[in-house]
Amino acid sequence: MKKMSLRTRVLTGAVAAAALGAGTLGAVSANASAPAAAPATAVKADTANRNLQQSTHLTVDAASKAAQAALDAAEKEYQKVAVSVVDRNGNTIVTLRGDGAGPQAYESAEKKAYTAVSWNAPTSELVKRLAQTPNLKDIPGTLFLAGGAPVQVKGAPVAGIGVAGAPSGDLDEKFAQAGAAALAK
Numbered sequence: 036m037k038k039m040s041l042r043t044r045v046l047t048g049a050v051a052a053a054a055l056g057a058g059t060l061g062a063v064s065a066n067a068s069a070p071a072a073a074p075a076t077a078v079k080a081d082t083a084n085r086n087l088q089q090s091t092h093l094t095v096d097a098a099s100k101a102a103q104a105a106l107d108a109a110e111k112e113y114q115k116v117a118v119s120v121v122d123r124n125g126n127t128i129v130t131l132r133g134d135g136a137g138p139q140a141y142e143s144a145e146k147k148a149y150t151a152v153s154w155n156a157p158t159s160e161l162v163k164r165l166a167q168t169p170n171l172k173d174i175p176g177t178l179f180l181a182g183g184a185p186v187q188v189k190g191a192p193v194a195g196i197g198v199a200g201a202p203s204g205d206l207d208e209k210f211a212q213a214g215a216a217a218l219a220k
Contacts, residue, residue: 090123093186093194097218098128101186105198105214106131109206116200116210119144120186121152123193125176136200143199147207149176151183152195158183159208182207184215 093101098120105118110133117140119130127148132141150158159181165171172179178197181204186194196214198207 091188091191091193092122093120093128093218095128098122098194101194101196101214101218102129102131104217105196105210106133108213109133109198109201109210112201112206114201114206114210115140116198116207117141117144118210118214119148119197120214121145121148121195121197123152125149125152125195128194133200140200143178143180144182144197146176146178147180147183147197147199147211148195149183149197150178150195151185151197151211152192153177155185155187155192157181157185157208157212158197159204162204180204180207182211184208184211186215186218 102118102120106116109116109118115133115135115137117130117132117136119141120128122128127145130141130145147158150161154161158179161171161183162179162181165179171177180199182199182201183195183197185192186196196211198211198214201207201210
């Protein structure tokens with residue numbers, strides 16, 4: 036990429052600022068003199084448009100229900116865990132830290148949930164894949180330990196539930212599965 040001279044950069048910035056100012060002034064003056072617009076009508080999406088994609092996401096209420104169900108399942112077995120639910124994109128929707136859960140449990144639960152939704156598989160299954168592809172564990176934000184479960188709709192991942200803090204990953208995953216099962220009720 037060719038570097039611009041100081042003069043070119045200053046001129047480019049001045050032109051951009053002038054254009055922005057003129058546009059803002061024009062919009063304000065046009066808005067002030069324009070009659071009130073009629074209420075907007077509902078816009079219908081063109082579902083035949085191949086440029087659009089529909090996706091399914093958990094609501095905060097559903098994510099909270101799943102997290103609480105997982106935490107309740109752990110508490111019934113006297114386990115002190117943290118539970119995290121992430122959306123399809125790996126963004127945290129809700130995280131619950133049970134009383135007495137260790138400091139590492141919070142972050143581990145989020146990473147297990149992220150890992151489960153990323154590969155649409157329980158993290159216990161993903162641990163087995165490390166034998167063939169050990170560099171999977173190097174992907175940022177992932178944790179290849181049992182305790183993560185995907186939430187699916189028609190086979191597609193829509194969320195992940197991660198549990199951490201129990202003495203074994205098998206228990207963590209059992210509680211994560213309980214959270215996922217609560218969504219089916």
